[in-house]
Amino acid sequence: MRFDLLTIFPEFFSGPFDFGIVKRARQQNLIEVVVHDLRSFTFDRHHIVDDRPFGGGDGMLLKPEPIFLAVESLLAEGAQLPSEKPAAVVLLSPQGRLFTQAEAVRFACDHSRMILICGRYEGVDERVAEHLITDEISIGDYVLTGGEIPAMVVVDAVTRLLPNVLGSDTSAIHDSFSDGLLDSPHFTRPAQFRDWAVPDVLISGHHAEVAKWRRKAALRKTLLMRPDLLVKAELSDLDRQWLDEFRKTLKPEESFEKD
Ligand SMILES: C[S@@+](CC[C@H](N)C(=O)[O-])C[C@H]1O[C@@H](n2cnc3c(N)ncnc32)[C@H](O)[C@@H]1O
Numbered sequence: 001m002r003f004d005l006l007t008i009f010p011e012f013f014s015g016p017f018d019f020g021i022v023k024r025a026r027q028q029n030l031i032e033v034v035v036h037d038l039r040s041f042t043f044d045r046h047h048i049v050d051d052r053p054f055g056g057g058d059g060m061l062l063k064p065e066p067i068f069l070a071v072e073s074l075l076a077e078g079a080q081l082p083s084e085k086p087a088a089v090v091l092l093s094p095q096g097r098l099f100t101q102a103e104a105v106r107f108a109c110d111h112s113r114m115i116l117i118c119g120r121y122e123g124v125d126e127r128v129a130e131h132l133i134t135d136e137i138s139i140g141d142y143v144l145t146g147g148e149i150p151a152m153v154v155v156d157a158v159t160r161l162l163p164n165v166l167g168s169d170t171s172a173i174h175d176s177f178s179d180g181l182l183d184s185p186h187f188t189r190p191a192q193f194r195d196w197a198v199p200d201v202l203i204s205g206h207h208a209e210v211a212k213w214r215r216k217a218a219l220r221k222t223l224l225m226r227p228d229l230l231v232k233a234e235l236s237d238l239d240r241q242w243l244d245e246f247r248k249t250l251k252p253e254e255s256f257e258k259d
Contacts, residue, residue, distance in 0.1 A: 090116050
């Protein structure tokens with residue numbers, strides 16, 4: 001996967017991709033991350049990328065011309081090989097579709113290139129959303145000062161889903177959201193820390209019992225923290241039975257489920 005990041009602050013990205021799994025993926029050429037300065041796609045002396053909004057109002061907007069030019073020249077320069085999957089052109093925006101694990105999987109599977117446009121100021125001229133991009137993506141219902149941090153989130157989440165990026169010891173299949181539930185809680189040594197011991201079953205060596213405990217614990221944690229996920233999760237009759245048992249043990253203040 002090749003990631004092209006379009007930003008007015010290229011220095012923002014010095015560092016975040018130089019650690020851990022993403023660094024290793026770059027070193028192994030499993031991903032390539034290229035940062036482009038939007039100002040280098042301007043022709044005026046001052047490299048202006050923003051302007052005032054028509055109709056008045058606070059703040060400035062990123063102009064359409066440098067963004068169109070940047071995306072079009074990137075797409076032309078990297079002429080697609082027949083074997084490659086199409087490029088996704090993504091605008092990071094609080095008004096976009098919510099970025100979920102399912103979206104990350106979709107990008108990882110369906111594309112071999114992602115061009116990520118980082119907005120700034122009051123946002124981006126709407127013609128970019130209307131006529132240039134394939135996806136408008138939000139990382140959550142809050143407003144950040146720019147699209148650089150959302151772009152990092154997308155690069156990180158997509159990268160770890162690409163083939164050969166995670167070792168078999170850190171496979172993504174048990175991660176939260178992969179099967180519609182949160183991940184089960186995890187413990188490591190020491191088995192006894194202060195007054196708190198890890199659940200006996202986890203040190204029993206009984207794999208079937210451990211698997212059962214993990215499924216129950218994942219259901220319980222999802223019920224407690226994200227009951228909204230249970231509506232869409234694929235649940236067996238036994239899962240539902242366990243959930244009913246958990247519900248009976250919940251104190252009223254622990255329940256976030258809607259009636
Ligand atoms: C201050 S925001 C603009 C907010 C815009 N006026 C609005 O209310 O929808 C500036 C830029 O930050 C990025 N941004 C802010 N919050 C975001 C979010 N939740 N998800 C993705 N990008 C975001 C976008 O690229 C956006 O163009």
